[in-house]
Amino acid sequence: MQQDSRLDRSEPLADWVHRCIDIPERGLEVQRSATPEERDALAAALEILSIDALDVSYRIKPLPRGRYGLAGELTAAVQQACIVSLEPVPASVRETLDEEFWPVEDAPKSADGEASEREALAHTAPELIEQGEILLGRIVFEQLSTALDPYPRAEGAKFSWRGTGDHASSTPSPFAALSRLRDKT
Numbered sequence: 001m002q003q004d005s006r007l008d009r010s011e012p013l014a015d016w017v018h019r020c021i022d023i024p025e026r027g028l029e030v031q032r033s034a035t036p037e038e039r040d041a042l043a044a045a046l047e048i049l050s051i052d053a054l055d056v057s058y059r060i061k062p063l064p065r066g067r068y069g070l071a072g073e074l075t076a077a078v079q080q081a082c083i084v085s086l087e088p089v090p091a092s093v094r095e096t097l098d099e100e101f102w103p104v105e106d107a108p109k110s111a112d113g114e115a116s117e118r119e120a121l122a123h124t125a126p127e128l129i130e131q132g133e134i135l136l137g138r139i140v141f142e143q144l145s146t147a148l149d150p151y152p153r154a155e156g157a158k159f160s161w162r163g164t165g166d167h168a169s170s171t172p173s174p175f176a177a178l179s180r181l182r183d184k185t
Contacts, residue, residue: 013137
């Protein structure tokens with residue numbers, strides 16, 4: 001997902017950055033694991049209970065015209081709160097990393113000079129190289145956040161709502177009134 005603003009250095013994984021001038025012509029292969037502090041900060045940012053493991057292996061290779069390609073895999077073990085019981089729900093995440101990074105001046109533009117909404121939302125829209133850096137931490141954050149189950153549910157958890165207090169309706173529904181009218185005819 002393309003963004004125009006620089007990654008805030010206080011955000012989780014903000015130091016997971018590669019300077020383009022440090023990437024050799026043959027490419028760069030990296031295996032990285034988040035530290036306990038990085039995992040805690042990332043879990044807080046994602047509003048989940050915990051991240052027990054976060055490992056990323058990837059290759060960054062130079063492409064023509066000052067562009068770079070990223071290919072790899074992200075794996076994580078997380079704990080989310082059940083939406084019904086709030087009990088911990090463990091989950092495993094395995095996501096493929098496949099991105100292109102382009103210099104800002106090469107970013108796709110529409111007729112008015114701005115990236116069109118469709119291009120910005122397209123999966124193929126390139127990430128931007130910002131100030132000569134590839135912001136890998138942003139990619140990891142985005143991939144992990146979109147891979148998480150938005151409604152985690154513990155096995156066997158059931159939601160049962162009983163209207164009480166102000167939420168209980170003491171008046172019959174409009175359909176009950178219609179039913180009585182029908183019965184009179």
